[in-house]
Amino acid sequence: MTEHKTCECLLDYFNDTLTDEEKSQFEHHLATCKDCRDELQELNMLTADLPFSAELTEPNEGMKDRILASVFEESEVPEETETPIVIKESKRRNYRWLQPLLAASLLLSLSANAYFYLNQNGQEISNPPREGTDEIVKQVQLAVSEGYEGTAEAAMIKKEEGMALVVQASNLKPLTGNEAYQVWLIDEAGEKFRAGTFRTNTEGKGAVTYSVNYEGEHNWTTIAVTLEPTPDSQQPKGDIVLASQL
Template sequence: MKCEALIDYFNGTLNDKDRAAFEKHLAECTDCREELEELRLLTADLPFAAEPAEPNDGMKERVLSAVFAEEPVTAVEKTAPAPAPRKPARQWLQPLLAASLLLSAGANVYLLAQKEETDQQVAREEPATLAGSVQLAATEGFNGQAQASMVQENGHSSVILQANQLQVPTGTEAYQVWLINEAGDKVRAGTFNTDESGRGAVSYTMPSDDNWQMIAVTLEPTATSEQPLGDIVLAAEL
């Protein structure tokens, strides 16, 4: 625990774990104990920082009358001992402590505002729901299988495709996923490679302005194809 935690410890803004760690540090650090004492002395003077107000004549008369009406102190009564002089805080430390207090308070307000904004954002988020899933079958001459799941979340639709037992691509080859609408238009919905066992996966946020009829996976010569050039390996109707 570093000594800069002193201000937060004095303000009481540390959590239980950090407070306990700092108190352990405080027992071993003379400088921190002295600065903490000076900080307490500095803030103890705050109530006396206001300018003295002169009481009006009526108040003076009432106070003085009450004082002189009291019984005189007898010889056997002991006067209260004078309070011990307080150790004055180092003058150079006072502006630094005041600035640290201000920064600590500002940081706490900022963190609270950030937490409130995050909580509100989480509350606005909707849980993801499964809108449907299909099994993709291998076309003639190819092996493998895949499952495509359509997920609704926060007003958006996504497709998640998981494939296995595919042929492992060689060289620059890559698998690409395509969404096909009723007009035959094709949109690339992701590119993936497989591991040594022929397994691969990809996710894609689906455009919402088309009525998608089919999903297909092709083995492309490169990963940059904008339209399918290779053979269709897997396909299914949506």
């Protein structure tokens, strides 16, 4: 791998999406490349101010129980409660002019990672990632259900052509047979809408990007990930693995 090609792996190294072998190669390169070391240090400093790098607060036990107990109930959805997001304040304010560019780079990298996971598992993507004036309007960390393991983050992204949902998960249990993980959006009326399907790799990681373009007005209140027996369920059949209020 050429030095130039290795330098291009900086964002993937920063996002921790390289394989063990690629990570080892890049860290060897990092020891000899001052430009990459300086840029990595600047990334670590600047992301303290970015909305997408906000510290996510784990919901308390009471909220977690209410979310997991009511996700797929047909009864009235409880009053919406937002999980507070705390933004760190950076001391390096002279770098603020770089933040829009850095935010766009990180968002593009996240979309590319999702594309890689899906394409690796043979799934079609109708809208490949592209540059644009995108804005993150909601970001949540999903709570794991009892008896399962794993973590996931979800972001609702306002794009020029509509709304998109990005979900990244890790440490999920391996799939067997024709199983797949499916993402669902639930509105205030209790209706469930498919919002993407993904399979995990050998490390238990998976991701999906989905264009949310359902007809009519929808006030999305909940997002959930279920373990489905097949990847084509039109309504949830399997167990809830992760969920959160929006």
